Amino acid sequence: MDPKRVTLALVGYGYWGPNLLRNFMEVPNCQVKYVCDKSVTQLRRVAPKFPYITTTQSFQEVIDDDEVDAVVIATPISTHYHLAKKALLRGKHIFIEKPLTADSQSAEELVRLADMQRLILMVGHTFKYSPPVVKIKELIDSGELGDIYYISSSRVNLGLHQPDVSVIWDLAPHDFSIIFYWLGEEPSRVHAFGRGCVKPDTPDVAFINLAFDSGTVAEVQLSWLSPVKLRRTVIVGSKKMLIYDDTESVEKVKVFDHGVNFIEPSSFEEFQLSYRSGDIVSPHLDNYEPLYAEAKHFLDCIREGKRPRTDGLDGLRIVRALEKAEKSLMENGNFVEDSRCKFRVIR
Numbered sequence: 593m594d595p596k597r598v599t600l601a602l603v604g605y606g607y608w609g610p611n612l613l614r615n616f617m618e619v620p621n622c623q624v625k626y627v628c629d630k631s632v633t634q635l636r637r638v639a640p641k642f643p644y645i646t647t648t649q650s651f652q653e654v655i656d657d658d659e660v661d662a663v664v665i666a667t668p669i670s671t672h673y674h675l676a677k678k679a680l681l682r683g684k685h686i687f688i689e690k691p692l693t694a695d696s697q698s699a700e701e702l703v704r705l706a707d708m709q710r711l712i713l714m715v716g717h718t719f720k721y722s723p724p725v726v727k728i729k730e731l732i733d734s735g736e737l738g739d740i741y742y743i744s745s746s747r748v749n750l751g752l753h754q755p756d757v758s759v760i761w762d763l764a765p766h767d768f769s770i771i772f773y774w775l776g777e778e779p780s781r782v783h784a785f786g787r788g789c790v791k792p793d794t795p796d797v798a799f800i801n802l803a804f805d806s807g808t809v810a811e812v813q814l815s816w817l818s819p820v821k822l823r824r825t826v827i828v829g830s831k832k833m834l835i836y837d838d839t840e841s842v843e844k845v846k847v848f849d850h851g852v853n854f855i856e857p858s859s860f861e862e863f864q865l866s867y868r869s870g871d872i873v874s875p876h877l878d879n880y881e882p883l884y885a886e887a888k889h890f891l892d893c894i895r896e897g898k899r900p901r902t903d904g905l906d907g908l909r910i911v912r913a914l915e916k917a918e919k920s921l922m923e924n925g926n927f928v929e930d931s932r933c934k935f936r937v938i939r
């Protein structure tokens with residue numbers, strides 16, 4: 593039997609919106625009826641490719657249409673709360689891009705509202721639907737890596753500087769959602785340090801440290817100002833170590849049978865460590881597009897009344913951690929006093 597048809601409206605057709613549109617259109621029995629954007633220039637890009645989709649600048653028109661079951665929001669973060677609240681109050685299911693909102697109070701309100709209205713609220717934490725991230729979760733849960741000592745992650749590239757948020761709100765949602773998912777816990781302590789190099793009041797580089805009750809520690813390096821694009825995570829466990837490089841086209845995940853054994857000494861002279869350097873294995877990964885899996889999951893949740901894997905509560909946890917990181921950066925970082933990065937040419 594064909595799945596029940598779901599009619600959607602996409603709001604926000606900037607950088608990310610077209611990717612969402614392409615994937616939602618591929619899901620069986622999903623009709624995208626509207627693309628809404630306040631910019632006419634952006635809307636003009638829709639018609640040549642998708643003449644049967646109605647384009648509009650009016651969000652009200654979209655949510656007043658009773659045929660629309662759900663609204664997909666891909667607008668700047670500062671607009672998420674107001675758009676999602678209006679749509680929930682009009683009875684629409686919501687898929688909203690990361691991060692859920694710009695503060696935890698608004699996120700809590702949306703979670704409560706969606707529950708009260710019995711509507712789906714799903715956040716676009718895309719990496720939780722990505723094959724390498726899912727495979728690493730399986731490896732950690734199976735105990736193959738042992739106890740996780742630490743995680744170190746780099747997410748840096750040149751641009752895109754966001755006009756309304758710091759690099760923390762733009763990039764850390766990815767690392768936070770991945771790391772919290774892998775470890776099954778939220779950090780008890782968050783510390784961040786960084787600065788605004790290009791615009792002094794907008795941090796574009798940040799180094800975040802996380803401590804978890806399990807004992808695991810993590811560091812996340814974020815930057816819009818880097819000569820190369822890095823998407824690289826190192827996980828060190830008591831049994832094995834792992835490197836996840838999302839820029840690789842094949843072998844994104846490599847598991848190293850490397851480690852150190854500490855032999856309990858009976859005297860100081862006997863103190864010794866034995867280093868193990870064994871096989872390096874790249875596990876098989878499923879081959880599907882994370883965004884398609886995410887889009888399909890949202891529609892399945894609407895049809896079956898299931899709670900999404902990345903529901904509003906998941907989004908709220910990330911927003912809380914982002915707030916802590918931003919607060920720490922504002923209190924301890926030196927970017928407020930330092931006016932500009934000074935680049936020195938070394939000859």
Ligand SMILES: NC(=O)c1ccc[n+]([C@@H]2O[C@H](COP(=O)([O-])OP(=O)(O)OC[C@H]3O[C@@H](n4cnc5c(N)ncnc54)[C@H](O)[C@@H]3O)[C@@H](O)[C@H]2O)c1
Nearest residue numbers: 604605606607608609629630631634666667668689690718
């Ligand atoms: N999951 C991912 O990997 C990923 C990647 C990039 C961006 N994002 C997220 O997607 C969202 C959008 O980011 P972007 O880079 O596409 O931004 P963008 O600025 O390129 O595009 C946003 C679009 O929204 C439109 N817009 C703004 N306010 C509006 C309103 N009130 N009503 C209708 N349209 C409005 C703008 O005109 C613009 O076309 C953000 O939440 C961002 O964090 C997610």
